[in-house]
Amino acid sequence: GRTVAVVGGHAYALHPWIDGRHRHGGQLTAGQCTRLGALLGAVHACLERVMPPKRHTRPATGPHPVESADPADTLTLIDDLLGHVRRHRPPDAFDELARHRLLERRALLEQHADRRPPRGGPTGWVHGDFHPFNLLYKGDAPAAIVDWDRLGVQPRAEEAVRAAAIFFVRPAGTLDLPKIRAYARAYRRSAGATAEELAAAVHRVWWERLNDFWMLRWHYERGDTRADPQFPAASALVVWWTREYDAVCGAFAE
Template sequence: MGALLRQYRAGSALACEPVDQGLLNRGWRLCTTRGRFFLKHHFDPETATPAAIGRQHRATRRLAGLGVPVAPALPGRDGRTVVVIGGHCYALHPWIEGRHRHGGQLTEAQCGRLGALLGAVHAGLERVMPARGARPRGGPDPAAGVPDAGVSADPADTFALIDDLLGRVRRHRPADSFDALARHRLLERRALLERHAGRRPPRGGAVGWVHGDFHPFNLLYRGDAPAAIVDWDRLGLRPRAEEAVRAAAIFFVRPTGPLDLLRVRAYARAYRRTAGAAPSQLEAAVHRVWWERLNDFWMLRWHYERGDRRADPQFPAASALAVWWTREYDAVCEAFTG
């Protein structure tokens, strides 16, 4: 710790406490003789290169200049914001006091402000980041090595995955209630896909720079106002409207699976206005994210392939959402476009 702090003008450490670990990084709340900081250890192999982290830091610094609530990384003594020690990448950020809020805790007006905030992020990134097709300074194309975000899931691949997961569920011993729910949802999803296989969407729409992981645990509130958007590890070029829909599906899902469509409507109207997105773009994004949800089993793959159960608490609502969304497809479209 001392060697790392010497890279900054942050004083001497007085206390260091781990914060909840993310999937792409580890972090500590650090108190020093010069204040409080967030120390971040980037370790995800896809996002933890100095070039990629530096790109994230330049983006947040520029967004801060536009008034977007972020927590830009602090420069070290050499002016760089990424410190590499023992082959590991670290960054120091100011500590932001705040709390996370789910969409159900927001008023309708606050939902509108949330949509406007994401719209401001997309519009701001369009201003401060390299034009599409240009090579970003200090690193490779952020889409290089990443599966084509414009290609939708092939149901044939999903059917094979469902069969594999059903086999894993059958072999799991001792069987438990999670296995029973997983089996039920897998069989249910296979039937839905058989019924809707002809609705596979075409390639994605307008691509631009996006946060990449905009959800309640990456947004801090101080009182009623957003204080900071954090964890920019997935910054990249993706369909913007899909991020707006995907975020809403996380913020506004109820515990039993449905979306709170009144809140979605307020959020989506403000997003469209701020980002300059047409209703037709949101309609296409709704279709693509619905299809994505119908074909996605990452929580079950983590559980059965990796033995990682951190996402288990999210599975009941997320799996129910795909079924509800299919049934209420027209109402969901109207909420995002009306």
């Protein structure tokens, strides 16, 4: 009757098959956005109960370190990526957009380098990769959260902000702030998080996005183009987020 077995030093888990489909934020009503925020808050609160703070011994294995990015390192990376773009012949539409966004991001970093946030806020056990493709819906209700391999200890509110930036990004690279407001209020109630905690998390995730180029690194360093369709919206989002910083903070913290 056990769901976990250790074979040859490796742990294996067996779970029942769950039928369902994925839904992005554009397909959710305001009420469903509230339910989504409450669900993630409940996940964080329940993880805290079953794995209390004294057992916070294992860091999350995902790509979201508690230490914020150093803009000097990012500027060096931008130069390296621009070199990759220049060497790609003949240039295509992706190269042109990449060059535009890299130059744009370099200017933004130089302008906002003094806004580097301190280390992350209150930590707790988090799912580690909460986004639309790891949540299954059956009808209008969530049926299962899958893909728990990044379970670990991270600033909890950052997972809430990071998830919202994936669920509620629009194709043009803007965020659906009314839906985020409903989601964030429910998350705060369910997780017991404060408005100040969410506002600080917004700042750290904004900074993370400002310094992040994983999609371009996959494309130019690995030759992996799977994330290319996400790049136009994701690269536009950080520019819009910088311009609408106060409105985004308000949606999460009011």
